[in-house]
Amino acid sequence: GESVGLHLPTLSVQEGDNSIINCAYSNSASDYFIWYKQESGKGPQFIIDIRSNMDKRQGQRVTVLLNKTVKHLSLQIAATQPGDSAVYFCAESLSGNTPLVFGKGTRLSVIA
Amino acid sequence: KAGVTQTPRYLIKTRGQQVTLSCSPISGHRSVSWYQQTPGQGLQFLFEYFSETQRNKGNFPGRFSGRQFSNSRSEMNVSTLELGDSALYLCASSRGHQNTEAFFGQGTRLTVV
Numbered sequence: 622g623e624s625v626g627l628h629l630p631t632l633s634v635q636e637g638d639n640s641i642i643n644c645a646y647s648n649s650a651s652d653y654f655i656w657y658k659q660e661s662g663k664g665p666q667f668i669i670d671i672r673s674n675m676d677k678r679q680g681q682r683v684t685v686l687l688n689k690t691v692k693h694l695s696l697q698i699a700a701t702q703p704g705d706s707a708v709y710f711c712a713e714s715l716s717g718n719t720p721l722v723f724g725k726g727t728r729l730s731v732i733a
Numbered sequence: 734k735a736g737v738t739q740t741p742r743y744l745i746k747t748r749g750q751q752v753t754l755s756c757s758p759i760s761g762h763r764s765v766s767w768y769q770q771t772p773g774q775g776l777q778f779l780f781e782y783f784s785e786t787q788r789n790k791g792n793f794p795g796r797f798s799g800r801q802f803s804n805s806r807s808e809m810n811v812s813t814l815e816l817g818d819s820a821l822y823l824c825a826s827s828r829g830h831q832n833t834e835a836f837f838g839q840g841t842r843l844t845v846v
Contacts, residue, residue, distance in 0.1 A: 655834075663840075664838050665823070665825075712776075719832070720781055
């Protein structure tokens with residue numbers, strides 16, 4: 622069945638450094654992925670998505686990398702800021718036609 | 734443009750009662766999905782609606798049900814509440830029939846006592 626996992630449950634980084642949050646997925650058929658950020662008391666916030674026909678996509682201060690060979694997804698945050706502190710989730714789907722399956726999440730803590 | 738709106742934000746119910754939660758999607762979005770979030774289980778899919786039809790259903794008991802109206806607003810109902818139903822219930826909307834660019838609301842925090 623489909624499953625999404627994360628290598629690191631917690632990540633602490635210095636303000637200004639780059640952050641890398643990793644995600645492993647088990648369903649090789651998954652071809653659509655989303656990264657979400659969830660702050661305390663709020664719903665998940667859409668950050669960036671990527672389809673399997675791409676291996677890299679960039680947004681504002683964020684880059685998502687997809688390695689289909691090893692079924693690995695990562696979110697890179699440049700110049701991490703205190704406001705980036707949150708739990709980050711990756712989610713996968715089959716062309717968006719199946720429900721999003723979420724990983725357990727990684728907590729990012731930014732040290733000022 | 735307003736985001737996904739969920740009401741109420743907080744709710745306290747006693748065991749055995751039933752509850753109805755509401756979700757208004759982003760204007761123009763026709764797909765609504767519901768998720769349950771708990772510390773132990775994370776985000777788990779409940780069901781998904783598109784054009785008033787349930788497209789997918791997660792692995793939850795029949796006490797959990799939902800529906801979607803012609804204006805795309807959705808409700809979910811939980812009957813015979815159990816303590817374990819305490820969770821953050823999240824609604825996400827997307828434009829088309831696919832779960833791409835799905836945006837979440839703030840959620841409804843349900844506490845069952």
